[in-house]
Structure formats: structure tokens, C-alpha cells
Amino acid sequence: MEEYIAPRRKRIPYGMMNFAVIRRDDCYYVDKTRFIPMIEEADKFFFFIRPRRFGKSLTLNMLQHYYDILAKDKFDALFGDLYIGKHPTPDRNSYLVLYLNFSGIVGELHNYRKGLDAHCGTTFENFCKIYADYLPQDTVEELRTKEGAVEQLDFLYQVCARAGQRIYLFIDEYDHFTNAILSDIESLHRYTDETHGEGYLRAFFNKIKAGTYSSIERCFITGVSPVTMDDLTSGFNIGTNYSLTPEFNEMIGFTEEEVRQMLTYYSTTSPFNHSVDELIEIMKPWYDNYCFAEECYGETTMYNSNMVLYFVKNYIQR
CATH class of the missing domain: 3.40.50 (Rossmann fold)
Known part of the structure; x- marks a missing residue:
């Protein structure tokens, strides 16, 4: 029986709402x-x-x-x-x-x-x-x-x-x-x-x-x-x-730059079958395009943070 080796990467805090636990458990925090x-x-x-x-x-x-x-x-x-x-x-x-x-x-x-x-x-x-x-x-x-x-x-x-x-x-x-x-x-x-x-x-x-x-x-x-x-x-x-x-506008949710940084980090700690650009193209139609301030329209749009974490977690696992 092969010994289980824990992955050397930050946990993905999907569904987690306790900031102290996220920090204590070395989860990825934007x-x-x-x-x-x-x-x-x-x-x-x-x-x-x-x-x-x-x-x-x-x-x-x-x-x-x-x-x-x-x-x-x-x-x-x-x-x-x-x-x-x-x-x-x-x-x-x-x-x-x-x-x-x-x-x-x-x-x-x-x-x-x-x-x-x-x-x-x-x-x-x-x-x-x-x-x-x-x-x-x-x-x-x-x-x-x-x-x-x-x-x-x-x-x-x-x-x-x-x-x-x-x-x-x-x-x-x-x-x-x-x-x-x-x-x-x-x-x-x-x-x-x-x-x-x-x-x-x-x-x-x-x-x-x-x-x-x-x-x-x-x-x-x-x-x-x-x-x-x-x-x-x-x-x-x-x-x-x-x-x-x-x-x-950017206080809650993820900017595309923040999503890219997350994907780049996990691509160095997990086996990825796609490039960061390819994954952004997959995610963008589903999780992006939230804009809450009219002045930011056409500039910075926000990704749904919960869905991004869900996607990354399942991509790494499967």
C-alpha cells in the first residue's frame, strides 16, 4: 500500500468563512x-x-x-x-x-x-x-x-x-x-x-x-x-x-489579476493540463463580468470568488 503524501500547497478555502482558521491552516487568501x-x-x-x-x-x-x-x-x-x-x-x-x-x-x-x-x-x-x-x-x-x-x-x-x-x-x-x-x-x-x-x-x-x-x-x-x-x-x-x-468595487470578489495569481500559484504546485490563459477563458463566461460601480464599467470586472474557489478545487482534484 502506497504511503499518502500530503501535497505541499496551500489549502483552498472553499466554503470557509472563518478568517482565523483560514490563516491558521495556511489556506490561500486573497x-x-x-x-x-x-x-x-x-x-x-x-x-x-x-x-x-x-x-x-x-x-x-x-x-x-x-x-x-x-x-x-x-x-x-x-x-x-x-x-x-x-x-x-x-x-x-x-x-x-x-x-x-x-x-x-x-x-x-x-x-x-x-x-x-x-x-x-x-x-x-x-x-x-x-x-x-x-x-x-x-x-x-x-x-x-x-x-x-x-x-x-x-x-x-x-x-x-x-x-x-x-x-x-x-x-x-x-x-x-x-x-x-x-x-x-x-x-x-x-x-x-x-x-x-x-x-x-x-x-x-x-x-x-x-x-x-x-x-x-x-x-x-x-x-x-x-x-x-x-x-x-x-x-x-x-x-x-x-x-x-x-x-x-473590488473589495469583495476577485479581480482577473487576483484569479491569475491564484491559478499561477496552483499551477506550480499541482499538475495542470491547461495554461492559465486557457483556464481564464473557461472561467470567464461563467464567473466574471460583475461590475457594481458604473464608473468602473468597461474597466475592472469581478469574478464570483466562491465559484472560482469551487472551480480551482475541483480542477486540482479531478
Whole structure:
């Protein structure tokens, strides 16, 4: 029986969204950290939409590790050889990071509020435990006396303000459950109820807005559609939509140059039956031609990063 010899090449991080694991396991990482200073120069309440499976969650996770005060001792290991490791900003590792992922919250008529409360309740309690050394001793116990996501968020940002701490709020797939509601024609009236008037979702975003006057200093919110945010405008009219701006056109997804660099690397570590140019010609009609900023049309187009990783992984294996 032949001995298995592990290939001497970087892992392909297909389907992986944990930045720390990607770096720890020596996976191939396309460095997007050069956008961090640009994000800091932009408005503090940053709204960004991209298609599904385009790398939004990994981008958020990378930013979490960069700004998390608890990840300070891991900075060199995670970012040392990347752009931002050589050009760090003063804000690095200086926030308490609050991350909400709405992708797992159901959007059905009768249980979406229950799902939002459950997700936020678990996340808020975990936040208090993780940052226990930075918050008053009885924070978790007091949090448990509050009911629902809106009341708990109100309590949380006020506690952090009294403790002199800054929150960086990340929300991934902010529109997931409202998109699920919108997919059901009979549920459209419920969508209107929740995003207008005194709806619970509107109340939640109103509370985020209130928190920005206190300890919530920065927000980064992703989704796949601006529809829900437009409907929540008066509830969260402080956010700036950078989805179509030319300076952030290349922040998520891969440029052709980045794809070529990846293919060149793997062609030196794996048996390739095609040249890099031939593989680009195969991939281009399927994965390229995303352009989100009108000013970039006819110049830089973007490849779907998830599909590129899928293609390269299967090409090497098969």
C-alpha cells in the first residue's frame, strides 16, 4: 500500500468563512485588507450589498479579527504578512465587537420575531461573557432581566457606554428574513407592517440608531438587496450605502489579476493540463463580468470568488 503524501500547497478555502482558521491552516487568501483604511475614512455606518456566496461573511469576519480588542495578541499571526499588517491603523484591536448573523433567522409570518429575539439574546449574552473583563460584574445577570432584542440592545450599549467601551457592530445578511417574507406573496402585508410604522424590525434598527449616539461607534452591515434598508430609512437613516461606489468595487470578489495569481500559484504546485490563459477563458463566461460601480464599467470586472474557489478545487482534484 502506497504511503499518502500530503501535497505541499496551500489549502483552498472553499466554503470557509472563518478568517482565523483560514490563516491558521495556511489556506490561500486573497488579500483584501488594503480596503481597511478606506473603510475607516468612509462614513462610520457602512452599508454594503453583494450577491449571495460572494465573500461577504469572510470580509466581515476578517474585519472582526482586525478590530476585536481580544485579538490584539494574534495580530501578527493573522495579519503580519498582509497589507494591513505592514500598514496598521490606530483603530486596530480597539473595539468590543458585536456580530449578528441574520442568515439563520426564519422569516415566516408567525415566528420571525421569536427567532430574532432568540438569536440576539444568545449573542448578547455571549458578548457579555467574552468581554466580562471590560464590563461591570453583574452585566449578564442584568441582561437576563430584559425581554426581547430591542430592550436587550438598549441595555447593552448603555452598559458599554458607562464602562467607557466602544462597540463595532457587524450585521451579516441583515435582510435575510425579510427576503423570505417577500418571497411569499401572501406575506407582503406583514413585511410592510414590520418595516414601517411601529414594526418590530423597524424598532430594532431605531435602537441601533439610538446606540450610535452612545457606545456603538461603527457599523458594517451586509445584505443582498437594498430594498429592506430603503424601507427602514427613517429607522436607520444614518447609514451610507457604499455598494455602488468605485473605490469599493473590488473589495469583495476577485479581480482577473487576483484569479491569475491564484491559478499561477496552483499551477506550480499541482499538475495542470491547461495554461492559465486557457483556464481564464473557461472561467470567464461563467464567473466574471460583475461590475457594481458604473464608473468602473468597461474597466475592472469581478469574478464570483466562491465559484472560482469551487472551480480551482475541483480542477486540482479531478
